[in-house]
Amino acid sequence: MNDTPENVAASEPTESSGPVWLTLPDIAEQLGVRITQVHRMLKDGELVAVRRGERNVLSVPQEFIGEDGPLPELRGTFTVLHDGGFTDEEIVEWMFARDDRLVGGTPIGAIRQGAKTEVRRRAMEEAL
Template sequence: MTEKNTAAGTTSVEAQRETLDPETDAMVGEWLTLPDVAERFGVQVTRVRQLLRDNQLIAVRRGENNVLSVPAGFIVDDHTVKGLTGTLTLLKDAKFTDEEALRWLFTPDDSLPGTPVDALRENRGTEVRRRAQAEL
């Protein structure tokens, strides 16, 4: 980690994140910056950074300013979508990068139907985790 990153309060995990490819960016659609997520959750940005370190959320660098952003689809009201953390854990166990996990979560799956993140938002987490487990 560089001094610049340390001075800016960027963790080593965040410093390693690369800019998102345009195709995945388009698949996700709407994004929230870390301050936006903090505002929705009613917490400090440091708490959102902790959720990232704990793999309860994924953030990737995107846009002109290379800003860390979280898919808006991961957030419902003032919390994360039910089942997201468990699904992210399964995808991490399957050695998915953050970008690969995003592509998987936002790629339509005819057997669900819809995308895995849509199914999570509809409280169909068991179906999504079964599919994620098949990736192991």
């Protein structure tokens, strides 16, 4: 059975509770890739990671990952926000910030519901 406790928790995040976090080795295992490929995803801007926990481990919100890898819709939004001077920490915070004007209630919720263009427009406004 595939519903291990971590898979159940990762599949049921809610925006109000914040992100469900995955370490880089967790992502590599989930996607069936080498850790070096996860590092490449970070370097290429497909993902953003922040240091968390008492061991200060690089972690990525589970919501940024789809079945086949990083959500492709995120890369452009991350680029816009980075170009606007946002740090990775600020990007994660922005992606989970409550915004009732967006379908899904947050930028990440809107992206996961197909509203990439609206999220990117708001990111451009923020980056000015």
